[in-house]
Amino acid sequence: MRVAKVIVDVPTNQTNHTFDYLIPEEMENLVQKGMRVSLPFGPRKVMGFVLDLVDHSDFDKLKPIEEVMDLTPVLTEELLHLGKWISEQTVSFYIQTFQAMLPQILKAKYKKEIESLTEYELPNELQKLFAGRAVIDYDEYIERNGDYNLLLKEVRNGHVQINYIVKSKETKKTKLFIAPNNETYLLEEALEDISNRAKKQKQIIDYFIQSPDPIEQKELLTDLKTTTATINQLVEKKLLKKIEKKVYRDPFQDNEFERTQPLPLNKQQQQAIEPIWQSIEENSNEVFLLHGVTGSGKTEVYLQAIEKVLNQGKEAIVLVPEIALTPQMVQRFKGRFGSEVAVLHSALSPGEKFDEWTKIHKKEVKVVVGARSAIFAPFENIGIIIIDEEHETSYKQDEQPRYHAREVAKKRGAYHNCPVILGSATPMLESYARAQKGVYHLLDMPERMNEATMPPVDIVDMRDELYAGNRTMFSRKLLDAIKERIDQNQQVVLFLNRRGYSTFVMCRECGDVMKCPNCDIALTFHKSSHQLKCHYCDYQIPMVKECDACGSKTIRYFGTGTQKVEEALKEHIPEASLIRMDVDTTRRKGSHKKLLDQFGNGKANILLGTQMIAKGLDFENVTLVGVLAVDAMLHLPDFRSAEKTFQLMTQVSGRAGRHRLPGEVIIQTYTPEHYSVQLASRYDYQRFFLQEMETRKSFHYPPYYYLTLITVSHPNQWKVQEVTKTICKLLFKYLSDQATILGPTPSPMVRINNRYRYQCMVKYKDEPNQREIIRKIQTHYYDDIQRHDLTIQVDFEPYSLM
Ligand code: ADP
Ligand code: ZN
Ligand code: ZN
Numbered sequence: 001m002r003v004a005k006v007i008v009d010v011p012t013n014q015t016n017h018t019f020d021y022l023i024p025e026e027m028e029n030l031v032q033k034g035m036r037v038s039l040p041f042g043p044r045k046v047m048g049f050v051l052d053l054v055d056h057s058d059f060d061k062l063k064p065i066e067e068v069m070d071l072t073p074v075l076t077e078e079l080l081h082l083g084k085w086i087s088e089q090t091v092s093f094y095i096q097t098f099q100a101m102l103p104q105i106l107k108a109k110y111k112k113e114i115e116s117l118t119e120y121e122l123p124n125e126l127q128k129l130f131a132g133r134a135v136i137d138y139d140e141y142i143e144r145n146g147d148y149n150l151l152l153k154e155v156r157n158g159h160v161q162i163n164y165i166v167k168s169k170e171t172k173k174t175k176l177f178i179a180p181n182n183e184t185y186l187l188e189e190a191l192e193d194i195s196n197r198a199k200k201q202k203q204i205i206d207y208f209i210q211s212p213d214p215i216e217q218k219e220l221l222t223d224l225k226t227t228t229a230t231i232n233q234l235v236e237k238k239l240l241k242k243i244e245k246k247v248y249r250d251p252f253q254d255n256e257f258e259r260t261q262p263l264p265l266n267k268q269q270q271q272a273i274e275p276i277w278q279s280i281e282e283n284s285n286e287v288f289l290l291h292g293v294t295g296s297g298k299t300e301v302y303l304q305a306i307e308k309v310l311n312q313g314k315e316a317i318v319l320v321p322e323i324a325l326t327p328q329m330v331q332r333f334k335g336r337f338g339s340e341v342a343v344l345h346s347a348l349s350p351g352e353k354f355d356e357w358t359k360i361h362k363k364e365v366k367v368v369v370g371a372r373s374a375i376f377a378p379f380e381n382i383g384i385i386i387i388d389e390e391h392e393t394s395y396k397q398d399e400q401p402r403y404h405a406r407e408v409a410k411k412r413g414a415y416h417n418c419p420v421i422l423g424s425a426t427p428m429l430e431s432y433a434r435a436q437k438g439v440y441h442l443l444d445m446p447e448r449m450n451e452a453t454m455p456p457v458d459i460v461d462m463r464d465e466l467y468a469g470n471r472t473m474f475s476r477k478l479l480d481a482i483k484e485r486i487d488q489n490q491q492v493v494l495f496l497n498r499r500g501y502s503t504f505v506m507c508r509e510c511g512d513v514m515k516c517p518n519c520d521i522a523l524t525f526h527k528s529s530h531q532l533k534c535h536y537c538d539y540q541i542p543m544v545k546e547c548d549a550c551g552s553k554t555i556r557y558f559g560t561g562t563q564k565v566e567e568a569l570k571e572h573i574p575e576a577s578l579i580r581m582d583v584d585t586t587r588r589k590g591s592h593k594k595l596l597d598q599f600g601n602g603k604a605n606i607l608l609g610t611q612m613i614a615k616g617l618d619f620e621n622v623t624l625v626g627v628l629a630v631d632a633m634l635h636l637p638d639f640r641s642a643e644k645t646f647q648l649m650t651q652v653s654g655r656a657g658r659h660r661l662p663g664e665v666i667i668q669t670y671t672p673e674h675y676s677v678q679l680a681s682r683y684d685y686q687r688f689f690l691q692e693m694e695t696r697k698s699f700h701y702p703p704y705y706y707l708t709l710i711t712v713s714h715p716n717q718w719k720v721q722e723v724t725k726t727i728c729k730l731l732f733k734y735l736s737d738q739a740t741i742l743g744p745t746p747s748p749m750v751r752i753n754n755r756y757r758y759q760c761m762v763k764y765k766d767e768p769n770q771r772e773i774i775r776k777i778q779t780h781y782y783d784d785i786q787r788h789d790l791t792i793q794v795d796f797e798p799y800s801l802m
Helices: 077-090 094-100 124-130 138-143 148-157 184-193 199-210 217-224 228-236 267-281 298-311 327-340 350-361 372-376 405-416 429-436 462-467 476-487 562-572 591-600 641-653 675-681 685-698 717-734 770-780 782-787
Strands: 003-008 019-022 036-041 044-054 111-116 135-137 160-165 174-180 240-246 287-292 315-319 341-344 367-370 382-388 420-424 441-445 457-461 491-495 505-507 524-526 531-533 540-542 555-557 578-581 606-609 622-627 664-669 706-714 740-752 755-764 791-796
Touching (some): 003 036, 003 094, 019 036, 044 094, 077 791, 111 138, 124 148, 135 138, 148 160, 184 199, 199 228, 228 240, 267 287, 267 382, 287 298, 298 315, 298 327, 298 382, 315 372, 315 405, 327 367, 341 350, 367 372, 405 420, 429 441, 429 685, 457 462, 457 476, 476 491, 476 622, 562 578, 562 606, 578 591, 622 641, 641 685, 664 675, 675 685, 706 717, 706 740, 717 755, 717 770, 770 782
Parallel strands (some): 287 420, 287 441, 315 367, 341 367, 491 606, 578 606, 622 664
Antiparallel strands (some): 003 019, 003 044, 036 044, 174 240, 505 555, 524 531, 531 540, 706 755, 706 791, 740 755
């Protein structure tokens, strides 16, 4: 008896384990670990992943597997183990993790077809079923008792392939090919029979006698100056046939990638790459933290490290934050490694993503460059994993499974015995602290390439503007600087922090911000209750009327959108042309690239945008970067706000003066004395690190303590409060007395879609039982979760505290 242990697609606490299914005899050779199967589950038919194959079961009356959905495993053994580990670490369901590792298309059951890839070599049985067609329905094959084993064999031989049919139009990419329907001598006979008046027909047949390979119809039409009608006549006579061939959807097809050669490395690059090369040669698993200022040549180091890996016949994974995955970035990898590179990012359609994934799965490529989920690339011989801009929060998935790509990378690196490179100009405090302790191997690249220097940063005190009677959002200095650039035909990038969800309260006179005395977090203004609240603990006070620090009554809450800035700017500098980039203007696919191209081609003087313009952009003509209100980030209700501000300022500054023309950066703020603003303006990461570590230490934040955030939501506010209160009590009871439990408290976004949200935060050093306790809590609320619309979200080491 053969038994498959299967994780079924029923994501509940009760079904989060393997179920035994009988493998029918005819499927015995087919079923492998890591394949998807479809099975009966209660009254339903569901999908499942085969985790293991065994010879007996402790249960009797096993139900049989109904269908094998894959012909080759979609998850390797390594990925199966990895998936289990991630589920346990994040307290999520196994099925969620396995699905998160695969392209979306494979999550649903799609229609499949079988495509013949050869002309004459198919075994008789298959030929009969194909009956002259190039493509047949997979369901038809099964209905007509087509043999699984035979199909599998032919897939492995490369004679046929299985295509997943995606319904949406955009993803369907086929090309129409014309091919001879008979062998050449038959065509020659037919040529005799065609009337001499049908000259065009003769010409086409003659063409295929000379070269019998299929040719794209479009090409045939132009080459022979013929018409589709003529071709159709020959198809009707069964002399030619039409073949729909699937072509890979290549989102970067239009760009011709000029091949680049490795650059001779300078001294600091050489020093950084040596230990990486050594680790590659020795197959040793080591984590490197490459701390290099923007423009120091990190990417060239990545490229040459990858080159070494490819020479060993191994594969490379490169992760880049979603918004930095610009055509400019892709070009650098495609330029060096050409068609060895697959690109995965979320702007691709499901079909395009699937195509790229297929190239990796079939080992047709050796390098994958992608956003977060590319860490699951099904390579089996990985030689290096690189995470660029490792401090980026987008590497953490914000829904279950809430994994961090960095942790997954380290796990895969250990499995493959290969180096993992974390690169950044402003590493996460946690990472830098690990490097200081020697857990990571620190590599430093403090100098910019080509003797370029980081542009000088001017901090403008907006309080002075107010004293001088300027009540607008632009300082006089910034306005003058913009006008000057426009006069000189140079370009400007203006940066506005994304509109905050919550608003903080600041005195415009002295810049003082109302903070929680317990948590050192900016208090949030709640309009409805007219209160100021801390979102970590439960501290709250009525909205203040005057500033605590100076007594002034100019108390304001903050929050401005890009549109408002655009309007205001038009008033001040009517002659300026501006391109605005925010969620509204970049909603449509491709608009992001289009707007950047326009700016690159000099169609506008100013590029105004949110976070999305802070990274990776490299425009020669940009000589001024302005940040309108750095305070919006500095006072987010988030213990990382100072760190995020430092990172952002550094990143934005890196956009100016990257080339011939010197650059300048102007930062507007009401708190110019803040250490984050001061140190970022001097590019002093070291000092910032030391100072920020002090703060973290005194308020018990990472990297000194770990955090767990539990968010409860439900339509009824009373219910949410009750549940959160109980959870806090249970945690207090079962966790060690080393742990601090904060809450229950309303979440910063207390109500979303008519659901109330409350949270509880745990600060701890070491709580080995924590995950088990949380599982128990979830099981305790099983009924409420399944039937009464309650959700309990658990986020270990959270990045977003909203
Ligand atoms: P980073 O990734 O650290 O921001 P880049 O890799 O973008 O830095 O390098 C900045 C610029 O320097 C790029 O234009 C790159 O082509 C160039 N560059 C990098 N390494 C070298 C080198 N060894 N010799 C010459 N130019 C280089
Ligand atoms: Zn004040
Ligand atoms: Zn507090």
